[in-house]
Amino acid sequence: MKRFKLIPDFQNRQKLSVCFKIVLILCSLSRATAQQKVDYVLPNAAFNSTEAYTMLDEGSNTITGTISFKKRGYVNYPSYQSKVLLYPVTAHLTEFIELKKKYNSKKKQAAMTKEAAMARIETKTIDDKGNFVFTNLKPGKYYVVSLVIWEKVRGNKIQSGPVIANYNMLGIQMGGGYVPTEMRYESRAYEEEVGDYIEVDADHKPNVINIAK
Numbered sequence: 001m002k003r004f005k006l007i008p009d010f011q012n013r014q015k016l017s018v019c020f021k022i023v024l025i026l027c028s029l030s031r032a033t034a035q036q037k038v039d040y041v042l043p044n045a046a047f048n049s050t051e052a053y054t055m056l057d058e059g060s061n062t063i064t065g066t067i068s069f070k071k072r073g074y075v076n077y078p079s080y081q082s083k084v085l086l087y088p089v090t091a092h093l094t095e096f097i098e099l100k101k102k103y104n105s106k107k108k109q110a111a112m113t114k115e116a117a118m119a120r121i122e123t124k125t126i127d128d129k130g131n132f133v134f135t136n137l138k139p140g141k142y143y144v145v146s147l148v149i150w151e152k153v154r155g156n157k158i159q160s161g162p163v164i165a166n167y168n169m170l171g172i173q174m175g176g177g178y179v180p181t182e183m184r185y186e187s188r189a190y191e192e193e194v195g196d197y198i199e200v201d202a203d204h205k206p207n208v209i210n211i212a213k
Helices: 008-036 049-055 091-102 114-118
Strands: 039-041 061-071 074-076 083-088 108-110 121-124 131-137 140-159 181-200 206-212
Touching: 049 083, 061 140, 061 181, 083 131, 091 108, 091 114, 121 131, 131 140, 181 206
Parallel strands: 039 108, 061 206
Antiparallel strands: 061 074, 061 131, 083 121, 083 140, 140 181
C-alpha cells in the first residue's frame, strides 16, 4: 500500500487557510459582542448606605396594597408569589427613576449601583390579583415596584383549503367562487414595570395603597 505525503507548500497553505478562518470567526464574535454592549447611565448622586439602611430599620407600620397594569382595556396583575420590592427613597434612587424615563433602550439604560439595588425589602404577592403586604416599616418615604406580565394577541386570516371556484357544464372555470379562510391567533408576552412612591407617615397606622398604571 502506498502512503502519500503532503507537499510542504500545500501544508503551509492549509495552515494559513485555517488561521484565516479562525481570525474571521474571532472578528465576527467581537463585532457581535460590540453590538450587544449596553451603555449604563448611573445617577450623579452618590449612594449613602448608612442613610438607606437606617430607613429600613424595623418599625411598627404595615402597608397593604395591590399592583396592576391596564393595557388594551384589560387589567393585568403580577402572578401569584411574584416579587414586590420596597426601596427607601434616597437621592440616588430618585435620580435613577428619572433617568429611566430617558434611558431605556437596548443600547443605553439607566442603572443603580449594586449597593443601592440591594438596599431593599422584598415580599411576594399573596394571590393572582396583585395583592401584597409589607410589615414592620418605619415612617418614611418608599418606592414600591413589581413586574406585571401582559400578553399581546394578534389574529391573522389565512387560507384553510383549496380555492373553490364555479365551473360550467364543460368544466371550464367561470367567475365567482371563494377562498376558504380561518383565523389564527398568536400571543406574545411582555413585561411592564409598575411602581410608585409611598408615604408612611404615622406609627401603628395601616397604609392601604393601590399602584396602577
